[in-house]
Structures are given as C-alpha cells and as structure tokens.
Amino acid sequence: MGANCCHDVKFDGMDPAYKRALIWVILINAGMFLVEMPMGFVGQSQALKADALDFLGDTFTYAISLAVIGKAASLRAKAALAKGVSLLLMGIWVLASTIYSVFYQPQPEAIIMGSIGFAALVANLLSVLFLLRFKDGDANVRSVWLCSRNDAIGNIMVMLAASGVWASGTGWPDLIVAAIMASLFLWSALSIIQQSIGELRQHRMDTD
Ligand SMILES: [Zn+2]
Structure with missing residues (x-):
C-alpha cells in the first residue's frame, strides 16, 4: 500500500550481487505495473x-537506489523529488477517476481483480x-519488511474488494478500496516531495 511505502529503503552496498538483485526487483515491479494497470482497465477495477x-513507485525507488549508489546526496534528493511529483500526478488521476466512477458505476470483473491481486502478492513476496x-543492518531489514508488509496489505485489500464485488454484484467494494488506497498514495507522494525539498534546501545551506 502507498502509505509509508518503500521510499525510505536505503542501501549503500557496492556489491555486484546486490546490484543484480536490485535489477531483478526493478524488473518485477515494472513488469507488475505494466500488467496490473492495463488489467485495471480491462477488468474495470479502480482498486x-x-x-x-x-509497483510504479517501487520501480522508481529501486531504480533510484541503483542509479545513485556512490553518488552525491543532492542527486538522490532531486531524483526523489521527480519521483514524488510523478507519483502525485498519477495518484490524483486515479483518485479523480475513482470519484468519476461513482457516477457512472462500472461493473468490475471480480475474477480479474482476484487473480491479478494474487499475482501482485506473489510479485511482492x-x-x-x-x-x-x-x-546489512537492522534498519534496512526493518524497512524492507515494513514496506513489503504494507504492499501485501494492499494486495490483500484488492482481493477482499474482489470478493466483495463478487458477493454484492456491485462495484462499490472496488471503489471504496480504490479511494482508500489512492488517498494513502497521495499522502505518501506529498511526504516524499516535502522531504526531498527539505533535503535540497539543507544541501544548499551546507554548500553555501
Ligand atoms: Zn511498495
């Protein structure tokens, strides 16, 4: 789930095996974004x-981690700011289209929602x-766990929404879960923006 999600994961390792692992994780996350977003349209599911x-946010996170290994902190803050702004725009778009869906009431496909939600859970695990x-440190392990746990909660919420849609025969469970997730996501994007602007200011003061 978007809130408190993986934007604080920091690794400093130069280990090539670690870089390889990061590339795998980037591919998994980017791949799942490219599957789940179109399936959201096919299955008419906002959730x-x-x-x-x-998945898009995590793709950015790990791509930035990989790109800035050994580079200046200000570059990292600029990359985080660009990420925060793009996530904010996408979050606004999902929330706005969810509100719009309240009025025209699409009928989401429970089977598509449930199976893609399950695939997303597997991808996160x-x-x-x-x-x-x-x-390489307790803080890292903790942030990876927290972030994966939040993501797993999001995936399970999608599956719960799928069973709700199936049981009720309406799109309401999908819209409610989507609205919650998109709002948390916006909140998290705003905090990324705020934090990176703070870091950039701090950096400017340090260099002046
Ligand atoms: Zn995540």
Whole structure:
C-alpha cells in the first residue's frame, strides 16, 4: 500500500550481487505495473489501478537506489523529488477517476481483480526474497519488511474488494478500496516531495 511505502529503503552496498538483485526487483515491479494497470482497465477495477501505482513507485525507488549508489546526496534528493511529483500526478488521476466512477458505476470483473491481486502478492513476496539476502543492518531489514508488509496489505485489500464485488454484484467494494488506497498514495507522494525539498534546501545551506 502507498502509505509509508518503500521510499525510505536505503542501501549503500557496492556489491555486484546486490546490484543484480536490485535489477531483478526493478524488473518485477515494472513488469507488475505494466500488467496490473492495463488489467485495471480491462477488468474495470479502480482498486487494481490504485494498487498498480505502488509497483510504479517501487520501480522508481529501486531504480533510484541503483542509479545513485556512490553518488552525491543532492542527486538522490532531486531524483526523489521527480519521483514524488510523478507519483502525485498519477495518484490524483486515479483518485479523480475513482470519484468519476461513482457516477457512472462500472461493473468490475471480480475474477480479474482476484487473480491479478494474487499475482501482485506473489510479485511482492518474490521481491522480498531478493532483497532480504542483502540485509546489512537492522534498519534496512526493518524497512524492507515494513514496506513489503504494507504492499501485501494492499494486495490483500484488492482481493477482499474482489470478493466483495463478487458477493454484492456491485462495484462499490472496488471503489471504496480504490479511494482508500489512492488517498494513502497521495499522502505518501506529498511526504516524499516535502522531504526531498527539505533535503535540497539543507544541501544548499551546507554548500553555501
Ligand atoms: Zn511498495
């Protein structure tokens, strides 16, 4: 789930095996974004679209981690700011289209929602397996766990929404879960933006 999600995961390792693991995790997350977002359209599910945003955010996170290994802190803050702004725009779009869906009431496909939600859960667990081999400090292990746990909660919420849609024969469970997830996601994007602006200011003061 978007809130408190993986934007604080920091690794400083130069280990080539670690870089390889990061590349795998980037591919898994980017791949799942490219599957879940279109399936959100096919299955008319806002919750899938909202959950897909998290894969995009994590793709950015790990790509930035990989790109800035050994580089200046200000570069990292600039990359984080760009990430925060793009996530904010996508979050606004998902939330706005969820509100719009309240009025035209699409009928989401429970089977698509449930199976893609399950695939997303597997993808997240797989990412954890790749990353946990590189625990080089308690803080890292903790942030990987927290982030994966939040993501798993998001995936399970999508599956719960799928069973709700199936049981009720309406799209309401999908819209409610999507609205919650998109709001948490917006909140998290705003905090990334705020934090990176703070870091950039701090950096400017340090260099002046
Ligand atoms: Zn995540």
